[in-house]
């Protein structure tokens with residue numbers, strides 16, 4: 382059974398409530414129909430119930446009737462959610478008028494449902510930008526205890542079984558933090574190790590990437606990666622992590638042995654932590670396009686409850702798979718409680 386298939390099975394065995402704020406978006410609706418047909422999760426669709434049911438009928442989506450549909454402008458919990466949002470954001474100067482307006486925004490409503498315990502995870506982004514999906518989640522759901530920053534990882538299914546874990550690697554951060562500090566980078570490394578363990582099911586071996594291996598060059602950007610490695614080790618002494626390493630030293634046993642002799646990670650890494658978002662985002666896309674790798678993600682990590690962002694070019698399959706991944710993240714977080 383491949384990794385995604387096993388995630389789907391795990392999700393089916395313990396159904397999570399996944400909220401889809403873009404409830405009337407055609408690909409989202411099709412994915413919801415298939416997820417309900419296959420019994421992968423419970424689905425909450427946000428949108429105009431009339432519009433959703435008409436669209437489902439017209440396109441022959443017979444399972445959508447099993448979803449819970451919530452109209453953002455009119456539902457039983459609206460006043461409760463306004464109070465909750467106000468409570469959470471009053472220190473930031475939010476007014477009752479702003480809160481009343483924002484709860485009608487499906488992206489805010491979805492996060493409030495999760496915060497209130499009415500849903501277990503959210504996926505959006507088929508219509509909305511990454512920033513618009515992330516902002517309410519960062520403001521309302523926030524990071525899990527002990528985690529400093531939210532970041533985005535890709536599970537890379539490469540065609541090179543000699544690297545990573547039989548060709549599977551986790552890359553981060555490829556989606557959120559443009560230029561993390563050393564402390565933030567350490568937090569990204571720890572969250573990535575957790576994702577590798579709980580979602581990919583591998584024992585993480587984390588390489589902190591740079592353009593230098595163990596002092597082969599000197600620059601403040603390299604100092605940041607060294608400092609991040611030190612902080613991550615201090616935060617989690619049991620973590621298998623090393624840096625700074627160049628990508629070849631991290632992946633290729635011979636290169637690792639010659640450039641970083643004695644390192645437990647060099648030549649064996651299965652989690653690659655990039656020094657900046659530029660490097661991570663460019664890196665995963667190059668491996669995806671030039672190396673024909675399948676890139677699954679970004680899987681957002683470090684949030685107190687899972688929220689995931691889709692690419693606006695996503696397919697129905699992408700949404701389906703991301704719902705299964707989100708359900709697995711929700712289960713993983715509950716097990717860690």
Ligand code: ACO
Nearest residue numbers: 511512515516519520524529530531532555556557558679
């Ligand atoms: N982790 C945790 N909290 C965060 C993070 C983070 N990474 N970033 C921001 N926050 C919090 C802030 O502390 C703040 O909280 P507060 O309001 O309670 O004080 C809140 O989120 C809003 O912070 P701002 O800095 O005002 O947020 P901003 O609106 O600038 O945007 C965002 C944050 C959306 C994550 C921004 O950093 C961003 O757009 N990043 C890049 C995303 C992107 O475009 N990625 C590439 C595309 S994805 C792809 O290609 C796969």
